[in-house]
Amino acid sequence: MLSRWMSxxxxxxxxxxxxxxxLLDDSEYTCTIQRDAKGQYLFDLLCHHxxxxxxxxxxxxxxxxxxxxxxxxxxxxxxxxxxxxxPFTMCFRVKFYxxxxxxxxxxxxxxxxxxxxxxxxxxxxxxxxxxxxxxxAAYILQAEIGDYDPGKHPEGYSSKFxxxxxxxxxxxxxxxEIHKSELSGQTPATSELNFLRKAQTLETYGVDPHPCxxxxxxxxxxxxxxxxFVVLQGNKRVHFIKWNEVTKMKFEGKxxxxxxxxxxxKKIVLTYFAPTPEAxxxxxxxxxxxxAFYKLEKSSQVRTVSSSNLFFKGSRFRYSGRVAKxxxxxxxxxxxxPPEIHRAGLVPSRSCPSITHGPRLSSVPRTRRRAVHISIxxxxxxxxxxxxxxxxxxxSHGDAFAAPGRGGRADSSERVAIIADENYSPADSVLPxxxxxxxxxxxxxxxxxxGAPCSIEEEKESEAGTPAAEAEEAGExxxxxxxxxxxxxxxxxxxxKFVLSxxxxxxxxVGLLFVLLxxxxxxxxxxxxxxxxxxxxxxxxxxxxHYQYFCPLRRWFACKVRxxxxxxxxx
Numbered sequence: 001m002l003s004r005w006m007s008x009x010x011x012x013x014x015x016x017x018x019x020x021x022x023l024l025d026d027s028e029y030t031c032t033i034q035r036d037a038k039g040q041y042l043f044d045l046l047c048h049h050x051x052x053x054x055x056x057x058x059x060x061x062x063x064x065x066x067x068x069x070x071x072x073x074x075x076x077x078x079x080x081x082x083x084x085x086x087p088f089t090m091c092f093r094v095k096f097y098x099x100x101x102x103x104x105x106x107x108x109x110x111x112x113x114x115x116x117x118x119x120x121x122x123x124x125x126x127x128x129x130x131x132x133x134x135x136x137a138a139y140i141l142q143a144e145i146g147d148y149d150p151g152k153h154p155e156g157y158s159s160k161f162x163x164x165x166x167x168x169x170x171x172x173x174x175x176x177e178i179h180k181s182e183l184s185g186q187t188p189a190t191s192e193l194n195f196l197r198k199a200q201t202l203e204t205y206g207v208d209p210h211p212c213x214x215x216x217x218x219x220x221x222x223x224x225x226x227x228x229f230v231v232l233q234g235n236k237r238v239h240f241i242k243w244n245e246v247t248k249m250k251f252e253g254k255x256x257x258x259x260x261x262x263x264x265x266k267k268i269v270l271t272y273f274a275p276t277p278e279a280x281x282x283x284x285x286x287x288x289x290x291x292a293f294y295k296l297e298k299s300s301q302v303r304t305v306s307s308s309n310l311f312f313k314g315s316r317f318r319y320s321g322r323v324a325k326x327x328x329x330x331x332x333x334x335x336x337x338p339p340e341i342h343r344a345g346l347v348p349s350r351s352c353p354s355i356t357h358g359p360r361l362s363s364v365p366r367t368r369r370r371a372v373h374i375s376i377x378x379x380x381x382x383x384x385x386x387x388x389x390x391x392x393x394x395x396s397h398g399d400a401f402a403a404p405g406r407g408g409r410a411d412s413s414e415r416v417a418i419i420a421d422e423n424y425s426p427a428d429s430v431l432p433x434x435x436x437x438x439x440x441x442x443x444x445x446x447x448x449x450x451g452a453p454c455s456i457e458e459e460k461e462s463e464a465g466t467p468a469a470e471a472e473e474a475g476e477x478x479x480x481x482x483x484x485x486x487x488x489x490x491x492x493x494x495x496x497k498f499v500l501s502x503x504x505x506x507x508x509x510v511g512l513l514f515v516l517l518x519x520x521x522x523x524x525x526x527x528x529x530x531x532x533x534x535x536x537x538x539x540x541x542x543x544x545x546h547y548q549y550f551c552p553l554r555r556w557f558a559c560k561v562r563x564x565x566x567x568x569x570x571x
Contacts, residue, residue, distance in 0.1 A: 018087035024115035040074035059095030097206030138178035139195035224290035292319040
C-alpha cells in the first residue's frame with residue numbers, strides 16, 4: 001500500500017503540463033513544464049524563443065477560474081498559481097511600459113513595445129485627439145505595408161484597416177493623406193520608432209485601467225503609468241499623482257486606499273471601491289509593483305508590503321524583479337549583433353483588426369448587434385486575449401462621468417485634462433478584446449450600456465426586445481452604472497469592518513488572559529521541575545507574588561466555593 005502511494009506521488013510530481021502563451025503578434029508559443037516549475041522558468045523560455053534580452057518590461061498574464069486576471073509571479077509555481085485545469089493558456093504582454101520607449105537599446109524590444117501600444121490604441125486604452133490618432137495610424141500603415149503605391153493601394157485603402165474601436169471616413173482620409181505625403185521612404189523600424197515617440201507624449205501612455213467607483217458612486221478607472229497614479233472618468237483625467245507623492249497603498253475587501261503627501265505637507269487619502277475583493281487585491285499588487293519599479297533606485301530597497309491594519313487580516317506582497325534604473329544600466333551593457341525580426345505584416349490577426357480586412361462599424365446590421373446578449377462584466381473578465389484589465393471607456397463631453405465628489409478626493413482646483421475630443425472617442429466598448437466575427441456587435445452592445453448616444457432605430461429595437469433580454473441588460477446596467485445606494489452600502493461595509501475589528505480585539509485579549517492564567521496555575525500548583533519553571537519560582541518577585549497575593553486569593557476563592565456548595569446542599 002505504502003509503495004503504491006509513493007509511486008503514485010512520484011508520478012504526480014513528474015507530471016508535465018502543456019502551456020500555450022499568446023504573443024503580442026497573435027502567434028502562439030507552446031511548451032511543457034513540470035509540476036514544480038516556477039514562473040521564472042516559463043518566462044525565460046519565452047524570452048529565449050523571442051531572442052529578447054531587455055525582458056524586465058514584460059510579463060505573463062492569465063485568467064483564473066473566477067475570471068480575474070493576474071500577472072504570473074516568477075518566484076512561485078506556475079501550476080499552483082493557475083488554479084485551472086490544464087492545458088494552461090496565458091498571454092505575453094508589456095507589464096512595465098518604458099519611460100522612454102525610443103531609448104530602448106535593441107530594435108526587437110522596441111518592436112514588441114510597438115505591438116503592445118498598437119493593441120492599446122485599438123482596444124481604447126490609449127486615448128488621443130483626432131490629429132494624433134491619424135498620425136499614429138499612418139505610422140502603423142507605413143510600418144506594415146510600406147510606401148504608398150497607387151497600383152497596390154486603391155482609393156479608400158485605409159478603410160480596410162481598423163486601428164481604433166470606431167472611426168469615421170474623415171479620419172480614414174486623414175490617415176491616408178499622411179501616409180501618402182509625409183511618411184514615404186520610412187523603413188518599418190523608423191516608423192515604429194516615430195510611433196513610440198508620439199505615443200509616449202500622450203497622457204494615457206502606459207495606462208492599464210482598473211474599473212472602480214469613487215466614494216460618491218461614480219464610475220472611474222484607476223491606472224498606474226511610468227510617471228504616477230492616474231484616475232480617469234469618461235474621456236478626462238481627473239487625477240494625476242506622481243510616484244514620489246504616493247506614500248502608501250492598501251486594501252480592505254473591495255476598498256482601495258491611496259495615501260498621498262503633496263506640497264506644504266498636505267496629506268490626502270483617495271478611496272475607491274473595486275468590483276470584487278480579488279480585483280481590489282490585483283489592483284493593490286499592480287500598484288506595489290509599479291511604484292517599486294519606477295520609483296526605487298535599487299532592487300535592494302524593495303521591502304515586503306502588508307495591506308493589513310493592526311486588527312485586520314491582510315496580505316503580504318513583495319516585488320521580486322529589478323527596478324527601472326537597473327534595467328536601463330543593464331541594457332546599456334548589451335553588445336551583440338541585432339537579432340533578426342520577423343514582422344507580422346498582413347497576416348490576419350485575431351484581436352488586432354488593424355491588420356485585417358474586416359468591415360467597419362457602420363456595416364454591421366443592427367439586428368445582429370441587438371441579438372448579442374452577454375454579461376458585460378463577464379466579458380470584461382473572460383476574454384483572455386487582452387493585455388489589460390479592461391479598456392478605458394471614453395465618452396463625448398456630454399456623456400462624461402460626473403465630476404469628482406468629496407471625501408478622499410484631491411482638491412477641486414486640480415486641472416481636469418481632456419484626453420480625447422468628440423471626433424475621436426475610442427473604447428465605447430468595455431470589452432478588452434473583440435474576438436473574430438462578434439467583436440463589433442459586442443462593442444455596440446456595451447456602447448449602449450455605457451450610455452453612449454444611440455439612433456432612433458436602435459432605441460426602438462431595444463424597446464421591442466424580449467423581457468428576458470431586457471432583464472439581463474438591466475442587470476448589466478446595474479453592474480456598471482452608479483447606484484443610488486452605493487454610498488450607503490459602502491458606509492455599512494465600513495461599520496461592519498469596525499465591529500469585526502473590535503470583536504477580534506476582544507477575542508485576542510481574552511485568549512491572552514486565558515493563556516496567562518494557565519501559565520500561572522502551572523507555575524504555582526504543578527510539580528513540574530523543569531529548569532525554566534525552577535528559575536522563575538526562585539526569583540524574589542515570584543515568591544513575593546506567591547505568598548502575598550496568590551495564596552490569599554486562592555484561600556478566598558476556596559472559601560467562596562465552599563460557601564456556594566454548602567448553600568446548594570442546604571437548599
